[in-house]
Structures are given as C-alpha cells and as structure tokens.
Amino acid sequence: MLEKPREWLREKSIAKRILSESNLILEVVDGRIPFETRNSVVENLAKERNKSLIVVLNKADLVPRDFLEKEKSLIEREFPVVIFSAHKKMGIKDLIQEIKELANKKGIVKIGVLGYPNVGKSSVINALKGKKVATTSPKPGMTTGEKLIKLDENIFLIDTPGIITLEYQEDLALKGSWIPDKLQLPVEVALKLLEKIVQERPEAIRETYRIEPNVEDPLRTLEDIGRRLNYKISGGEVDLERAAKKVLWDWIKGFIKAYWI
Ligand SMILES: Nc1nc2c(ncn2[C@@H]2O[C@H](COP(=O)(O)OP(=O)(O)OP(=O)(O)O)[C@@H](O)[C@H]2O)c(=O)[nH]1
Numbered sequence: 001m002l003e004k005p006r007e008w009l010r011e012k013s014i015a016k017r018i019l020s021e022s023n024l025i026l027e028v029v030d031g032r033i034p035f036e037t038r039n040s041v042v043e044n045l046a047k048e049r050n051k052s053l054i055v056v057l058n059k060a061d062l063v064p065r066d067f068l069e070k071e072k073s074l075i076e077r078e079f080p081v082v083i084f085s086a087h088k089k090m091g092i093k094d095l096i097q098e099i100k101e102l103a104n105k106k107g108i109v110k111i112g113v114l115g116y117p118n119v120g121k122s123s124v125i126n127a128l129k130g131k132k133v134a135t136t137s138p139k140p141g142m143t144t145g146e147k148l149i150k151l152d153e154n155i156f157l158i159d160t161p162g163i164i165t166l167e168y169q170e171d172l173a174l175k176g177s178w179i180p181d182k183l184q185l186p187v188e189v190a191l192k193l194l195e196k197i198v199q200e201r202p203e204a205i206r207e208t209y210r211i212e213p214n215v216e217d218p219l220r221t222l223e224d225i226g227r228r229l230n231y232k233i234s235g236g237e238v239d240l241e242r243a244a245k246k247v248l249w250d251w252i253k254g255f256i257k258a259y260w261i
C-alpha cells in the first residue's frame with residue numbers, strides 16, 4: 001500500500017524546517033544497508049541549500065570492518081562519513097571531531113539529526129551526550145516530535161522523527177523502518193527479505209534459525225523457519241504470517257547478521 005502523498009509532504013516539510021534551523025546535518029544510516037537507508041530527500045535538500053552533512057554509518061557493531069571501510073570509501077565521494085556504533089560507543093571521538101571541523105564555530109551550532117525511522121538517530125544522540133536523553137526503541141516511529149538536546153555550551157542536537165519519502169510500506173519494512181505488525185502482507189515482505197539475505201549472506205539464516213536456506217524458494221525457507229520455531233496453525237500447518245513477522249522483527253533487532261551495498 002502506497003504512503004499517502006500528504007504524509008510524504010509533511011515529512012518533507014519536517015526535513016526542510018530542520019535544514020533551515022540547523023548549521024549542520026547528521027544523516028544517520030543503518031550500516032548494514034547504507035544505500036537503502038540513505039535518504040535522497042535529506043541529501044538533496046542539504047546539497048541545494050549548501051548545508052554541511054555528515055553520514056553516520058551506525059550499527060557498525062553488526063557488520064565486519066572491511067565492509068564498513070568499503071561503504072565508507074564509496075559514500076565519501078559525496079559526503080564525509082563516520083563509522084559509528086551507538087551500542088558499542090564506537091566513533092564518538094571521530095564524529096565530534098568532524099562536527100567541530102564542519103560546524104560554523106562562531107556562536108551556537110545547531111545540528112539536525114535526520115534519517116529513516118529506526119536507523120538509530122536517538123541512540124546516536126545518547127551516545128554523543130554520554131547519557132540517555134532521547135527515547136529509543138526497536139519499534140520504528142518512536143520519536144514523534146522534535147527535541148533539542150544540549151551537547152555542550154555551543155553545540156545543540158535536534159532529535160527528529162524518521163524522514164520517509166514516497167515509498168511503499170513493504171519497502172520501508174525491508175529497511176527496518178516500518179512496524180511488521182502493521183503490514184498488510186507480512187509474508188510477501190519476509191519472502192523478499194529472505195531472498196535478499198540468502199543471496200547476500202546465506203549463513204546468516206543458518207546462524208539465526210539453524211536451518212538450511214533454500215536458494216531457489218524463499219517460501220520453503222520461511223516454512224522451515226516456522227517449523228523450526230514450532231509456529232503452527234490448527235491442522236498442524238506452519239503459521240507463515242507469524243513466522244514472517246518474527247523474521248522481520250529479527251531483522252529490525254539485528255539478530256540476522258546480513259548486510260549489503
Ligand atoms: N546493534 C545496534 N543497534 C542499534 C544501534 N543504534 C541503535 N540501535 C537500535 O536500533 C533501534 C532504533 O534505535 P533508535 O535510536 O530508537 O532509532 P531512531 O532512528 O531514533 O528511531 P525513530 O525515532 O523510530 O525514527 C533500537 O532498538 C536501538 O537499540 C547500534 O549502534 N547498534
């Protein structure tokens with residue numbers, strides 16, 4: 001089901017407003033799927049308005065270092081990049097240094113923290129601040145309003161709700177940016193995700209569910225996962241919908257160790 005255009009316009013207007021209020025933008029992306037979670041609306045607006053933007057490759061704890069270095073070198077052609085893990089407190093010094101280099105040092109510096117829902121915007125702010133000042137949750141859409149957080153005497157961060165563009169719920173769910181329980185067709189989305197994971201890193205399926213992924217048929221893989229988890233409906237058949245939601249939640253929560261460019 002397509003996002004309502006009116007909703008999209010509202011999101012775009014949030015991005016525009018934050019951009020005009022800020023001297024610098026932190027675009028937080030999910031380091032597992034950086035190119036899918038880079039937000040073209042945010043990046044294009046920043047370019048149009050000549051605002052400095054730093055790409056924060058968050059969730060670096062979920063991906064190998066060589067993969068991070070590769071994605072960093074690709075994105076660096078356009079924007080400065082910092083490898084970061086809010087969970088492991090990795091990259092904090094580098095990010096503060098980048099901020100200080102790029103921010104207009106005269107007076108107050110306001111930094112807009114933007115990105116898709118659930119990429120870890122609020123967690124990045126908490127890591128920079130060194131304590132929990134912004135609410136976080138595995139549930140996409142946690143942050144609803146904007147919140148100004150003081151980092152030091154001159155630097156302020158603005159936590160924001162996730163910025164989405166005109167996209168299908170299904171595509172947002174693959175990015176971890178849509179609540180699986182709110183999907184109309186969770187099985188279809190889980191099949192798409194499994195297909196991608198099996199193509200990119202099949203061992204992630206073995207590691208998470210202890211089953212052999214079926215390279216030809218994601219439905220067989222989903223059935224085997226459901227069977228392994230003992231998700232049954234009356235008559236003994238596999239409860240595919242429940243299995244699909246479980247897979248999507250496991251993906252959101254970082255339990256499935258897959259990643260791709
Ligand atoms: N593994 C891992 N998980 C992270 C990291 N940063 C955030 N998360 C998790 O990702 C989920 C979303 O984090 P939030 O900080 O709430 O993300 P957000 O972008 O503010 O989300 P919204 O407010 O919903 O747009 C939570 O379950 C976090 O624990 C990280 O560095 N590593």
Ligand SMILES: [Mg+2]
Binds near residue numbers: 121136142143160161
């Ligand atoms: Mg948030």
